[in-house]
Amino acid sequence: MANLINTQGPVQDTELTTVTLEQWQEEKASFAGQSLELTVSSDQTADLFGEDAANFARISIDFPKFADGRGYSAARLLREKYKYTGELRAVGDVLIDQVFFMKRCGFDTYALREDQIVEDAIAAFSTFTNPYQNDVHDQRPLFRRRLS
Amino acid sequence: MYVYDQYDQQLLNERVAQFKGQMERYLDGKISEEEFLPLRLQNGIYVQRYAPMLRVAVPYGALNSAQVRKLAYVARTYDKGYAHISTRQNVQFNWPELEQCPQILADLAEVQMHAVQTSGNCIRNTTTDEYAGVIAEEIVDPRPYCEIIRQWSTFHPEFAFLPRKFKIAVNAVPGQDRAAITMHDIGINIVKNDAGDIGYRVLVGGGLGRTPILGEEICAFLPEEDLLTYLDAVIRVYNQFGRRDNKYKARIKILVKALGVDRMRELVEEEFNRLKDCEGKLTQAELERVKQHFIDPEYKTLSDNPAELTAAKEENKAFSRWMERNVRQHKKAGYAVVTLTLKQIGTPPGDITAEQLDQVADLADEYSFGELRSTHNQNLVLADVEQTELFGLWQKLKSLGMATPTLGLLTDMICCPGGDFCALANAKSIPVAEAIQARFENLDYLWDLGEIDLNISGCMNACGHHHVGNIGVLGVDKKGEEFYQVSLGGNSGGNDADGSSLGKILGPSFAREAMPDVIAKILDFYVDQRTDGESFLEVYRRVGHTPFKEAVYGKPD
Numbered sequence: 001m002a003n004l005i006n007t008q009g010p011v012q013d014t015e016l017t018t019v020t021l022e023q024w025q026e027e028k029a030s031f032a033g034q035s036l037e038l039t040v041s042s043d044q045t046a047d048l049f050g051e052d053a054a055n056f057a058r059i060s061i062d063f064p065k066f067a068d069g070r071g072y073s074a075a076r077l078l079r080e081k082y083k084y085t086g087e088l089r090a091v092g093d094v095l096i097d098q099v100f101f102m103k104r105c106g107f108d109t110y111a112l113r114e115d116q117i118v119e120d121a122i123a124a125f126s127t128f129t130n131p132y133q134n135d136v137h138d139q140r141p142l143f144r145r146r147l148s
Numbered sequence: 149m150y151v152y153d154q155y156d157q158q159l160l161n162e163r164v165a166q167f168k169g170q171m172e173r174y175l176d177g178k179i180s181e182e183e184f185l186p187l188r189l190q191n192g193i194y195v196q197r198y199a200p201m202l203r204v205a206v207p208y209g210a211l212n213s214a215q216v217r218k219l220a221y222v223a224r225t226y227d228k229g230y231a232h233i234s235t236r237q238n239v240q241f242n243w244p245e246l247e248q249c250p251q252i253l254a255d256l257a258e259v260q261m262h263a264v265q266t267s268g269n270c271i272r273n274t275t276t277d278e279y280a281g282v283i284a285e286e287i288v289d290p291r292p293y294c295e296i297i298r299q300w301s302t303f304h305p306e307f308a309f310l311p312r313k314f315k316i317a318v319n320a321v322p323g324q325d326r327a328a329i330t331m332h333d334i335g336i337n338i339v340k341n342d343a344g345d346i347g348y349r350v351l352v353g354g355g356l357g358r359t360p361i362l363g364e365e366i367c368a369f370l371p372e373e374d375l376l377t378y379l380d381a382v383i384r385v386y387n388q389f390g391r392r393d394n395k396y397k398a399r400i401k402i403l404v405k406a407l408g409v410d411r412m413r414e415l416v417e418e419e420f421n422r423l424k425d426c427e428g429k430l431t432q433a434e435l436e437r438v439k440q441h442f443i444d445p446e447y448k449t450l451s452d453n454p455a456e457l458t459a460a461k462e463e464n465k466a467f468s469r470w471m472e473r474n475v476r477q478h479k480k481a482g483y484a485v486v487t488l489t490l491k492q493i494g495t496p497p498g499d500i501t502a503e504q505l506d507q508v509a510d511l512a513d514e515y516s517f518g519e520l521r522s523t524h525n526q527n528l529v530l531a532d533v534e535q536t537e538l539f540g541l542w543q544k545l546k547s548l549g550m551a552t553p554t555l556g557l558l559t560d561m562i563c564c565p566g567g568d569f570c571a572l573a574n575a576k577s578i579p580v581a582e583a584i585q586a587r588f589e590n591l592d593y594l595w596d597l598g599e600i601d602l603n604i605s606g607c608m609n610a611c612g613h614h615h616v617g618n619i620g621v622l623g624v625d626k627k628g629e630e631f632y633q634v635s636l637g638g639n640s641g642g643n644d645a646d647g648s649s650l651g652k653i654l655g656p657s658f659a660r661e662a663m664p665d666v667i668a669k670i671l672d673f674y675v676d677q678r679t680d681g682e683s684f685l686e687v688y689r690r691v692g693h694t695p696f697k698e699a700v701y702g703k704p705d
């Protein structure tokens with residue numbers, strides 16, 4: 001079992017009705033009134049479900065292999081283009097050395113692969129103090145944050 | 149050159165700490181081999197044939213003397229006493245111990261050096277003209293733009309796990325392509341529009357490797373401040389839609405070919421239009437801040453061709469030859485740009501010893517404001533030498549073996565480390581380079597041949613840029629034996645912005661021993677065919693491929 005964490009430490013999972021993108025697209029109406037989690041695979045790009053994102057309390061994006069970086073763009077687009085404000089969860093091959101990037105792209109919970117050490121992952125959220133780029137949490141790149 | 153402030157240094161120090169921790173977890177067995185791979189690659193560490201290789205970043209080829217001395221220290225302390233200049237202007241060490249790499253990176257961080265993103269499926273070192281800032285022809289100095297790209301790409305949160313590696317190059321000289329931008333994932337040509345505004349002509353989808361393709365124009369004029377948001381848009385499209393099922397089809401060039409450049413442009417522009425006015429947009433203040441690091445040094449008021457230089461050239465034939473070949477016009481009167489060739493016979497192209505590094509650092513301090521550049525042709529450059537000092541500098545370089553007057557000539561080859569070091573290689577490349585250097589060492593002959601790019605790669609990955617050599621040599625493996633395939637007619641742009649071309653394969657491959665003879669036949673045919681000082685490439689383009697083929701293989705019956 002994966003260990004569910006946020007930047008502060010382990011968190012309890014919340015029970016939601018889980019739907020895949022295919023299920024959602026086929027039978028949208030049948031899920032009316034439910035609190036939903038959408039699960040998407042790494043090849044389901046944000047343009048396929050971004051407009052519907054507000055229907056979900058949680059969107060879980062799968063990283064089938066840590067080297068598959070599509071989920072970073074999906075998360076960022078959900079937050080910045082589709083203005084998704086619900087919970088964004090990274091699932092699958094979620095490793096210590098990725099969580100800092102994931103956080104910056106807009107994930108807020110992480111289903112850490114079970115062999116990963118939770119304390120090390122929590123520490124990894126503060127790997128860099130002042131990154132160069134803008135991100136989901138701060139729209140200003142370092143060049144707008146630098147004190148001259 | 150760019151000097152780190154507290155933010156840059158803090159980021160680098162945090163990187164050193166991060167990798168130290170990753171190495172500890174790896175050595176403790178907490179990270180698997182497979183999962184450690186991208187972590188070490190993004191810190192420049194390959195595991196090679198005999199030992200790990202550490203590739204140290206030299207952003208756009210800029211070095212200062214303190215950094216060069218540190219490289220000498222690393223070569224001496226952790227390696228076998230030498231370093232290698234790569235075709236991406238970086239510096240490679242072939243023999244460090246894996247466990248020592250975190251300490252090497254800590255040592256390098258003291259002089260603002262690192263190995264960040266010198267490998268792996270991420271945005272690599274941005275390259276540019278080795279003469280940036282000192283030649284009159286450029287529209288602006290491209291280095292501040294490269295530095296801005298470097299900062300934007302460093303630890304980019306979204307683009308650390310791209311489908312494949314991603315390389316960007318910048319050219320700023322109109323009518324020329326001084327950074328081989330057509331062969332990059334993104335090629336940026338800094339241009340001025342009719343209104344006099346600075347902007348960029350952007351190419352996308354170029355690359356060498358298994359499927360060599362020249363980049364296509366995706367944007368004819370991108371305003372100066374849109375640089376980073378546009379790059380974000382291009383790479384975001386690539387990250388989502390680039391192929392990940394086959395690493396040989398994963399570069400952006402394959403995506404651009406599959407979609408067509410027009411569809412690619414639509415996707416990019418849709419994303420870019422959303423981003424372009426957000427806070428990610430580059431500011432004039434930032435451009436100005438970074439440009440301040442690249443303002444001219446305190447040049448003296450001098451004039452060109454001082455009497456002592458003219459006299460020295462007249463008295464000394466060897467010196468005048470070196471002047472003609474290895475010394476270039478500087479934008480400032482009384483100064484010159486000097487290339488130090490690392491192509492001595494008996495030494496692999498681009499290799500430099502720790503002692504030479506120390507001595508070169510001293511020369512940089514004495515003659516060139518303490519700065520030095522590395523080039524994609526695997527040489528070094530002292531960019532700001534007073535013309536009155538050239539004779540003295542030449543004498544010192546001669547004793548260091550760095551004054552071979554062959555810049556741009558046949559023996560100024562580009563050559564990857566090949567099968568002697570690289571685990572990917574199909575064949576050795578250094579012995580081929582050495583055999584060719586030994587065969588064609590006669591300077592009069594080399595001078596008579598004129599400018600020829602001879603590029604050698606030990607495998608399809610094309611680190612030796614064989615596709616764009618006027619003569620390209622590719623090592624291939626045939627049933628466990630090493631053979632060499634020759635191609636002709638490649639060109640990386642250079643003095644002609646539209647002159648880039650990919651070489652065409654001449655015919656069946658050759659055994660290593662045959663290579664000097666094969667090259668000789670090609671050269672003899674060229675000499676026989678040329679008129680009025682035509683270059684090799686000009687003759688090849690005029691007479692065509694088949695006559696060269698027949699000159700090497702004989703006429704078909």
